[in-house]
Every structure is written in C-alpha cells, then in structure tokens.
Amino acid sequence: MAAKRSRRIPRKFWLAVVLVVLGVGLLVQNSTVLVPFMDSYTVVDQRTLVVTVGVAPCSWTRVTNVAETPTDVRVKVETWPCPILGPSTSELARREFTISLAADLGTRVVEDATGQAVPSQ
Numbered sequence: 001m002a003a004k005r006s007r008r009i010p011r012k013f014w015l016a017v018v019l020v021v022l023g024v025g026l027l028v029q030n031s032t033v034l035v036p037f038m039d040s041y042t043v044v045d046q047r048t049l050v051v052t053v054g055v056a057p058c059s060w061t062r063v064t065n066v067a068e069t070p071t072d073v074r075v076k077v078e079t080w081p082c083p084i085l086g087p088s089t090s091e092l093a094r095r096e097f098t099i100s101l102a103a104d105l106g107t108r109v110v111e112d113a114t115g116q117a118v119p120s121q
Contacts, residue, residue, distance in 0.1 A: 036061060036079045038112045039094065040121040046104035051075055052121070054092035058082035063097050065113070075099060076113035 036059075039052040055061045056079070065076040077097065110118045 034079050034081060035113055036077055037092070038075070038077060038118045040119050041075075041110050042121045043105060044098070046106070047101045049073075049075075049099045049101065049105065049110065051077065051097050051099060051110075051118070053077050053079075053095050053097065055079045055095055056081050057091070057093040061095055061097075063099060066099055066101070068102055068108075070108070072109045072111050073101060073105065074111045074113065074115070075118070 037054045039054055041052065042050045044050055051063070053061060059079045059081045061077060061079040063075060064078045065074075067074040067076075110120070112118055
C-alpha cells in the first residue's frame with residue numbers, strides 16, 4: 001500500500017491571503033475621502049489665512065483646493081479617515097492649515113467647498 005502524501009499549503013500563500021483580506025478591509029472602510037467641518041479662519045495678513053478644521057484624531061488631512069473670485073475665497077479641505085479598531089471616540093481634533101492667497105482678502109467672504117461661509121475668529 002502506498003503512503004499518502006500530505007498536501008501542505010505554503011506559508012507564503014497564507015500570508016498573501018491575510019494581506020489581501022486586511023487590504024480589502026481597509027479600502028472598504030476608507031473608500032471615501034471626507035470633507036471635514038471647517039470651524040473658523042484667522043487672518044494673519046491680507047494674503048495669509050489660517051483655517052481651523054475639526055477632524056478625527058488620527059486622520060490624514062490636507063487643503064486640496066483654494067479658488068479665489070472677486071467676491072469670495074473657497075477652500076476645500078479633505079481628510080482620509082484612519083481605521084479605528086474597537087471602541088472609538090466621537091471627539092474631533094482641531095487642526096490648523098495655513099493658506100496663501102494670490103490677492104488681498106479685502107472684503108471677500110471665506111467659504112468651504114460647499115459654499116457655506118466660514119466664520120472669522
């Protein structure tokens with residue numbers, strides 16, 4: 001009688017399976033880029049603003065667009081939320097971003113990406 005040969009699955013295969021499952025999980029959770037809440041802005045000088053944004057504590061956040069018109073300055077800030085395993089907090093971290101303008105702010109209104117006016121601080 002011939003001895004049965006066991007079929008062993010290589011460790012590299014299992015490692016690849018685990019990495020794919022984790023990668024898909026992270027992509028599904030972070031499949032969207034969120035537009036965070038713009039709390040306020042501060043005028044440093046007529047061509048420099050500091051925008052304060054409320055974001056998740058471990059997220060990656062950046063200014064993605066600044067559109068200037070004669071009547072307003074529209075600032076788009078996007079955040080990529082981090083995966084939080086287990087219980088999480090609902091508190092937001094306040095982050096500040098410095099924005100340089102091409103022209104003086106003057107009487108123009110600062111707005112978020114959706115067109116809502118952002119209050120001055």
